[in-house]
Amino acid sequence: MSKWRSIAVAAAVAFMSALLAVVLVPGPASAHGTMMMPGSRTYLCWQDGLSSTGQIIPINPACGAAVAQSGANSLYNWFSVLRSDGAGRTAGFIPDGQACSGGNPGYTGFDLPSANWPVTHLTSGSQIQFKYNKWAAHPGWFYLYVTKNGWNPNRALTWGDLESQPFHTADHPDSVGSPGTNDAHYYWNATLPSGKSGRHIIYSVWKRSDSNETFYACSDVVFDGGKGEVTGVGRTGPSPDPTVTPTPTPTPTGGSGSGxxxxxxxxxxxxxxxxxxxxxxxxxxxxxxxxxxxxxxxxxxxxxxxxxxxxxxxxxxxxxxxxxxxxxxxxxxxxxxxxxxxxxxxxxxxxxxxx
Structure with a gap:
């Protein structure tokens, strides 16, 4: 092989490698949303770590381990567990043990097995109103799965741990609030699966209908007769929407009479x-x-x-x-x-x- 042909082949290989890296590896996540009720791991860990200074310092040990592995950005962007190439895919697309991060490398700490994750207390077979944060609004479907009886929280979640079919599907649900705020959300009523007790995960998949972008979330729950109380976030009580006390800076209007x-x-x-x-x-x-x-x-x-x-x-x-x-x-x-x-x-x- 001539010298120039070798150079051309090497350049082609380098180009294809770079192209595959762009196609196969998800890029930086943009902000969109996650499950609020029952709260996802990223959402409740962000809530757990909020301090009066606006910094996030997790108290919960599972949250602390997640941040130690994935970095503080995984909490500041608690609404960004997504795959831009997801197209609604789950098993066979995202590897076992990576379901909670959706295979997104920026959130691998939230795949760690632990019995210490913050939990929402629920009643099996009851009806609740699910809430899903929409930091950025997009149309789509929501699929809710639950773990099989006997699931062990001390092992990483696999697709075999989840019931094969969703117990509920929400088709383009209603929304309230303004996107870009914590209180903006999609909401729908659904009946929780019956015959469940003890620790479980409610696994949510948000499949956009206007792109391949898909969002994934693990919500740790306990079926013990509860009505939405949250424990493991440094305090006990009803699951609230998080609030941050910012210092607004009023600014002048631009243009005479523009309003x-x-x-x-x-x-x-x-x-x-x-x-x-x-x-x-x-x-x-x-x-x-x-x-x-x-x-x-x-x-x-x-x-x-x-x-x-x-x-x-x-x-x-x-x-x-x-x-x-x-x-x-x-x-x-x-x-x-x-x-x-x-x-x-x-x-x-x-x-x-x-x-």
Whole structure:
């Protein structure tokens, strides 16, 4: 083989290897949602670790082990256990022992077997209202499975541990709240499987109908006659929607009489990074048809991902624009977009304009 032919073959092999890596390995997850009732592992561990400073310091030992393996980002992005190439697939697509992470390498700590995961107490055969966080709204179906009797929480979940058929399917359920907030969710009523007692996992699969993106979640439960109480999160009581006490920064409107205002708040912060949310409100008397928010990042800071909006940067200057679904804001209404970043959040001054 000639020297030039060898070089060409090597280049082709390198190209195909890179292409396969792009196709087969899931990329960074974008924020979307997870089960809230009964709470998923990532959701309840995030709730368990919330501190008054906005940092996440898990108290629960299973949550602590998960963060030690997967890093703090797995909790700050508790709503991102997904596969962009999932297409609703489960067994045969995701390996045994990786069901709780959905085969997503950023969440392998949540596959660890433990009897210490936070649990929701339920009554077998009763009807409950399931709640699923929709940080970003997408149409689709929800499939709910449950583990077989005799499942052992001290071993990693396999597909053979789950009943072969879902005990409930929700077809494009109703939703409430504004995407990009913790209280925005899909909800539906369903009857829990009968004949169950003790520790189990309710396994949820959210299959989008507008793309192949699929979300996976393990919710640890105890069928003991409970009505939704949660234990193992540093406190005992009804399963609440989490709240963070941010410090909003009011900002001026942009454009004379536009009615567009933008308010910034730091939702979470950690060593070397942060999560923020911006509320865009219409204080005018007519609907906004599109909006643009601008601000300047602090020195050394950058945006890593954004949801419910699009953005461009020029140096430290950020320009964020509406997504298609939240383009129009009625008078006295608002929408939100969120983002994560490297560096520090700060308290930037924002301007908001509308065409």
């Amino acid at each position: 567009c205002t933008a308010t910034y708040q730091t939702v979470n912060s950690w060593q070397g990074g942060f999560q923020a949310e911006v509320t865009v409100a219409n204080r005018g008397s007519s609907s906004l048809n599109g909006w643009t928010v601008k601000w300047t990042l602090g020195s050394g800071s950058s945006i890593t991902q954004m949801w419910n909006g699009t953005y461009t940067t020029s140096g430290s200057a950020v320009t964020a624009k509406n997504a298609d679904w939240n383009r129009t804001i009625a008078p006295n209404s608002s929408t939100t977009f969120g983002f994560t970043g490297d560096g520090t959040s700060g308290s930037p001054t924002l301007t908001c304009t509308s065409p």
